[in-house]
Amino acid sequence: MTLSFGMHIMEGFLPLGWAVAWFGLMLPFLYLSIVRARRLIADNPRALLLLAFAGAFTFVLSALKLPSVTGSCSHPTGMALGAILFGPTAMVLIGLIVLFFQALLLAHGGLTTIGANVVSMAVVGPFVAYGLYALLKKTRLPHWVAVLSGAAVGSLATYVVTALQLALAFSGGAEGFYAAFIKFSGIFAVTQVPIAIVEGILTVLVLDLLWAYNRNEVESLKDLRTGGEQA
Amino acid sequence: MIRIDQAAYSSPWYSFHPAVKLGLVAASLLLVLALDTEIISISVLLSMSLLVILAARVSWRFYLNLMLIPLCFLVAGCAAVAVTNSIQPHGLWPAVYAGGLWWGISDGSWHQAQALMLRCLACVSAMYLLALTTPVVQLVYVMRMLKIPDVITDLTGLIYINIFTFLQTAQDIYIAQQSRCGYRGFKGQFSSLSALVSNLFLKNLHRTSACYDGLLARGFNGSLEVLEEPYIFKPVHLAAVSIFISSLLMIYFYGGRYAA
Numbered sequence: 001m002t003l004s005f006g007m008h009i010m011e012g013f014l015p016l017g018w019a020v021a022w023f024g025l026m027l028p029f030l031y032l033s034i035v036r037a038r039r040l041i042a043d044n045p046r047a048l049l050l051l052a053f054a055g056a057f058t059f060v061l062s063a064l065k066l067p068s069v070t071g072s073c074s075h076p077t078g079m080a081l082g083a084i085l086f087g088p089t090a091m092v093l094i095g096l097i098v099l100f101f102q103a104l105l106l107a108h109g110g111l112t113t114i115g116a117n118v119v120s121m122a123v124v125g126p127f128v129a130y131g132l133y134a135l136l137k138k139t140r141l142p143h144w145v146a147v148l149s150g151a152a153v154g155s156l157a158t159y160v161v162t163a164l165q166l167a168l169a170f171s172g173g174a175e176g177f178y179a180a181f182i183k184f185s186g187i188f189a190v191t192q193v194p195i196a197i198v199e200g201i202l203t204v205l206v207l208d209l210l211w212a213y214n215r216n217e218v219e220s221l222k223d224l225r226t227g228g229e230q231a
Numbered sequence: 232m233i234r235i236d237q238a239a240y241s242s243p244w245y246s247f248h249p250a251v252k253l254g255l256v257a258a259s260l261l262l263v264l265a266l267d268t269e270i271i272s273i274s275v276l277l278s279m280s281l282l283v284i285l286a287a288r289v290s291w292r293f294y295l296n297l298m299l300i301p302l303c304f305l306v307a308g309c310a311a312v313a314v315t316n317s318i319q320p321h322g323l324w325p326a327v328y329a330g331g332l333w334w335g336i337s338d339g340s341w342h343q344a345q346a347l348m349l350r351c352l353a354c355v356s357a358m359y360l361l362a363l364t365t366p367v368v369q370l371v372y373v374m375r376m377l378k379i380p381d382v383i384t385d386l387t388g389l390i391y392i393n394i395f396t397f398l399q400t401a402q403d404i405y406i407a408q409q410s411r412c413g414y415r416g417f418k419g420q421f422s423s424l425s426a427l428v429s430n431l432f433l434k435n436l437h438r439t440s441a442c443y444d445g446l447l448a449r450g451f452n453g454s455l456e457v458l459e460e461p462y463i464f465k466p467v468h469l470a471a472v473s474i475f476i477s478s479l480l481m482i483y484f485y486g487g488r489y490a491a
Contacts, residue, residue, distance in 0.1 A: 008304070009304075010301040010304045010305060010308070010351055010355065011260075011301070011351065011354040011355045011357075011358050012260070012263065012264065012350050012351040012352075012353065012354025012355060013304075013308060013347070013350075013351050015264065015267065016261075016264040016265050016267070019264065034380055034382050034383070037382050037386075038382055041382070041453045042453065045443075045446075045447075045451055045452060045453040046443050048385060048386070048389070048453060049389070049439050049442060049443045049446070050439065051386055052386055052389035052390050052393055052439070053393065053435060053436060053439040055386060055389075055390035055393070056390050056393030056394045056396075056397045056435070057397065057431070057432060057435065059390065059394050059397070060394065060397040060398055060401055060431065061428065063398065063401075064401065064424070064427075064428075081428075085432075093382070093383070093386065094386075094390075096383075097383070097386055097387050097390055098390070100387070101367070101390070101391070101394065103358065103362075104235070104358075104361070104362045104367065104370075105233050105235050105236055105362070105367075105394075106233075106235075106300075107235070107297055107300040107301060107355070107358075107359070107362075108300075108301075110354065110355070110358060111260065111358055111361075112260055112264060112354060166308065166311070170311075170312050170343075179316050179332065182330075183311050183314060184311050187307050187310065187311045188307065201421060202421065202424060202425055202428070205421060205422070205425030206425045206428045206429045206432075208425075209425060209426065209429035210429050210432060210433070214433055217433060217436050220436075
């Protein structure tokens with residue numbers, strides 16, 4: 001067992017009101033993700049297994065250790081890689097289940113804070129990562145720039161949203177929300193900024209290897225990304 | 232390979248009805264968060280730890296290790312809550328002036344951080360009671376009972392099964408890389424890790440295709456039909472859970488009178 005310094009908000013950290021509020025905010029995204037997954041599976045049952053593959057892959061990534069930069073033990077979230085390979089909409093459903101397993105099997109995150117963690121890691125992170133990646137891909141910049149910035153900015157977005165969630169929940173008393181946000185983002189910036197960069201570089205290297213040698217396999221996941229419209 | 236999972240399968244509580252186990256933990260989590268007082272947090276932390284070690288027979292050493300996992304987040308998070316700011320240095324220790332405000336620990340923020348730490352530890356111990364006594368398969372069973380959409384339950388079951396083969400693949404690749412001088416130096420760490428991840432992806436994507444072919448040959452149409460293990464529901468367990476919950480409520484309503 002190792003100490004881990006991820007950005008999962010731990011069990012019990014959020015007060016009941018905020019835990020429920022973030023869970024509620026997660027639901028519409030989850031609904032969209034489920035509706036699309038159902039349609040994909042009805043079209044082609046293979047999608048169920050591909051989604052399960054995506055989930056297990058994301059979980060195992062989060063159990064690996066990143067090259068250590070700060071000396072603390074950190075792990076990749078894999079959400080950016082997942083968003084680029086499987087599409088951000090699929091990542092909401094996958095992220096929920098992965099976070100559930102991370103809480104139960106690895107003790108990262110928690111059951112009461114799962115709503116907040118899904119919003120930061122499985123909604124904001126993947127959508128920002130994929131959005132920026134898709135946008136930059138259309139420009140004339142090299143492909144790796146799009147992947148690197150998508151993954152790094154997506155990882156940073158997750159961290160900013162988590163700091164926001166913590167600041168909202170703990171901004172009582174004399175200090176305002178702004179001061180609380182500075183405080184939480186400052187404390188976690190020490191590890192999260194290097195992690196974002198490392199994760200970005202790793203995503204570029206992994207996708208390079210996948211695209212160079214196995215483009216067909218990666219293309220076979222296209223249905224998950226596009227929702228089957230072009231299938 | 233995942234020790235929590237192993238403990239759940241060999242737990243003396245394995246055959247208890249999963250809905251009762253989940254009910255106990257969910258009610259404790261809810262009470263700790265909803266009542267949010269130190270006495271309830273301490274009661275839950277103590278009773279859950281005792282249940283894990285004495286009733287569920289998890290070695291205290293392993294349990295202590297588990298409690299240390301979220302320590303980094305706990306310490307950093309509580310430190311952030313303990314440090315507060317004010318427009319004047321009065322009542323702050325150590326009063327440091329930065330960015331137009333005085334920063335330090337005040338009495339109020341110290342108590343808030345302390346209560347928060349106890350609340351987190353109580354919730355974590357309750358979650359461990361569930362994780363260490365209830366395998367995921369049983370939780371999927373409860374999810375089906377609660378009519379959670381079948382896409383979620385099917386995927387949870389499938390991902391759970393996949394996790395173990397994926398971890399095995401990752402471990403095999405890792406050993407192979409280590410024995411060939413992988414992960415040497417900063418650059419080596421990156422190239423080895425990315426090779427591991429991309430090969431993990433490909434190997435298991437092939438395995439997934441093979442699995443799909445196998446299922447298809449057996450009449451797969453998008454949903455998985457499995458036989459559920461019958462669980463024994465004992466009224467005694469339900470009674471024990473209700474006694475536990477009501478004693479927590481008693482502590483909350485009457486205990487505070489003497490503590491104050």
